Amino acid sequence: MSLLFYIGALLIVIGALCDFFGALGLLRFPNFYVRLHAATVGIIGGAAVPLFGVALLALGADFLPHRYAIAGASFVTGIVVLIVSPAGSHALAYAAHKAGLVDWEPEVDHLAGVEGDG
Amino acid sequence: MTYAVLSAGLLGTGSGLRSLGEFYLGNSYFGDYSAKSPEVVTSILWDYRGVDTLFETAVFFLAIIGSLTVFRLTKEQEEEVKRPERPPAEMTSIVRDVTRVIVVMILAVSASIALHGHLTPGGGFQGGSALAVAPLLIIAAYSKYALEKSGFDKTRALILRSVGLLGIALVAVIPLLYGGYVMQNQPVFPAEFGGQPLGGSLIYYNLFEFLAVGAGFTAVFLLLAIPEEKFKKILGVDE
Numbered sequence: 001m002s003l004l005f006y007i008g009a010l011l012i013v014i015g016a017l018c019d020f021f022g023a024l025g026l027l028r029f030p031n032f033y034v035r036l037h038a039a040t041v042g043i044i045g046g047a048a049v050p051l052f053g054v055a056l057l058a059l060g061a062d063f064l065p066h067r068y069a070i071a072g073a074s075f076v077t078g079i080v081v082l083i084v085s086p087a088g089s090h091a092l093a094y095a096a097h098k099a100g101l102v103d104w105e106p107e108v109d110h111l112a113g114v115e116g117d118g
Numbered sequence: 119m120t121y122a123v124l125s126a127g128l129l130g131t132g133s134g135l136r137s138l139g140e141f142y143l144g145n146s147y148f149g150d151y152s153a154k155s156p157e158v159v160t161s162i163l164w165d166y167r168g169v170d171t172l173f174e175t176a177v178f179f180l181a182i183i184g185s186l187t188v189f190r191l192t193k194e195q196e197e198e199v200k201r202p203e204r205p206p207a208e209m210t211s212i213v214r215d216v217t218r219v220i221v222v223m224i225l226a227v228s229a230s231i232a233l234h235g236h237l238t239p240g241g242g243f244q245g246g247s248a249l250a251v252a253p254l255l256i257i258a259a260y261s262k263y264a265l266e267k268s269g270f271d272k273t274r275a276l277i278l279r280s281v282g283l284l285g286i287a288l289v290a291v292i293p294l295l296y297g298g299y300v301m302q303n304q305p306v307f308p309a310e311f312g313g314q315p316l317g318g319s320l321i322y323y324n325l326f327e328f329l330a331v332g333a334g335f336t337a338v339f340l341l342l343a344i345p346e347e348k349f350k351k352i353l354g355v356d357e
Contacts, residue, residue: 080223087216094210 004060011053018045032102036089043085051078142166154309155236155317163241164323168301172290175327179283182334186276189341195352199344200271206261217259224252232328236317242324246331253336262343275337282330289322 022042029035055074058067096102135143145152146161153161163171191199208214232245256265265271293302307318 080220083216084220087213091209091213094213 002060002062004056006060008053008055008057008060011056012050015046015050015053018042018049022046031104032096033093033104036093040085040089043081043089048078048081048085051075051081150304153236153303153317153320154315155320156315157236157238157317159239160236160241160317160320160324164320165301165303165318168290168303168323171323172286172301175283175286175330178331178334182279182338185338185341189344191352196272198352199348200263200266202261202263203345203347206263208261208264209259213259217255221252221255224248224255228252228328228332232324233321235324236320237315242327243331245324245328247335249328249332250335250339254339257339257343262340265340270336272337272340275333275340278333279330279337282326282328282333285326286323286330289319289326 019042022038022040022045025038025041026035029038051074055071055078058064058070058074061067064070142158142162146158146165147154147156153165155161155165209217228245228248228251230245231240231248232242235241235245253265253270290301293299293306296306298306301319303318303320307322308316309318310316
């Protein structure tokens with residue numbers, strides 16, 4: 001077992017923790033936007049990070065057949081998740097803000113003066 | 119899969135397989151008249167049970183025809199539907215830029231799923247469904263009008279779908295010319311090209327199914343993206 005193997009395993013454990021805290025936040029946070037933040041923690045921390053972990057773990061495991069294919073696929077999937085999920089969260093938050101469906105009392109509102117399509 | 123065949127089928131160590139499963143495993147890649155495909159599921163779908171899959175495709179074709187009939191429009195109404203009522207609302211630049219990157223990736227991945235269908239899990243229908251996500255994302259992030267302005271409208275989608283179906287039908291009847299049966303695979307179609315396994319007719323079926331399913335779904339998505347107010351205007355229904 002090489003060092004890569006242990007780093008990969010550590011990343012997967014971090015991913016599990018992020019998933020746990022994301023789920024906890026999704027249940028306990030007060031409104032839509034903060035819950036969306038918790039969900040995104042669950043996606044980036046709980047899906048992208050473990051995928052990179054799987055890539056490292058596969059690279060470090062000498063006994064594994066096709067380990068380069070597994071590592072490459074995990075790495076590419078992690079990159080895709082990393083690109084797509086913030087865009088998705090952004091689109092949801094933007095749509096919710098524009099439709100004005102969520103009750104909230106903001107301390108600071110940077111979008112207050114912005115009208116029309118951003 | 120190869121491991122399963124080697125350990126269970128060829129070496130003859132007491133396998134837990136039923137005789138039919140053993141037949142499929144042993145004959146999907148080995149044997150003279152097999153599908154020559156390492157992916158057993160695809161060889162069962164398009165070779166051993168090819169007619170079954172052909173009729174599944176026909177069901178999908180009928181479903182598309184049904185939705186086209188529900189949304190049928192005259193030529194003038196088609197033109198009317200392509201004109202935006204007011205400048206269409208687009209998503210923010212973050213979403214649009216990400217969509218632009220992801221659409222290219224989806225096209226590549228879906229083509230890979232379809233064209234590797236005879237080697238790895240996947241195939242024409244799965245690849246086509248993945249392909250249809252690309253226009254769906256464009257419709258969501260930009261608008262249906264942006265997709266139509268770039269040249270991919272309902273008519274083009276229907277032409278592509280028809281090309282796909284025609285291809286499937288042609289691949290199915292070509293063996294008749296060589297004195298074979300309908301939908302026969304080996305030895306009519308070459309099993310490999312330049313050392314790369316093609317799976318005989320499987321790759322052609324997958325390619326055409328990919329086109330038919332992707333374009334069929336796109337046509338339906340374009341129809342579903344027509345705003346309600348357009349239809350109310352066309353039908354003369356007031357609010």
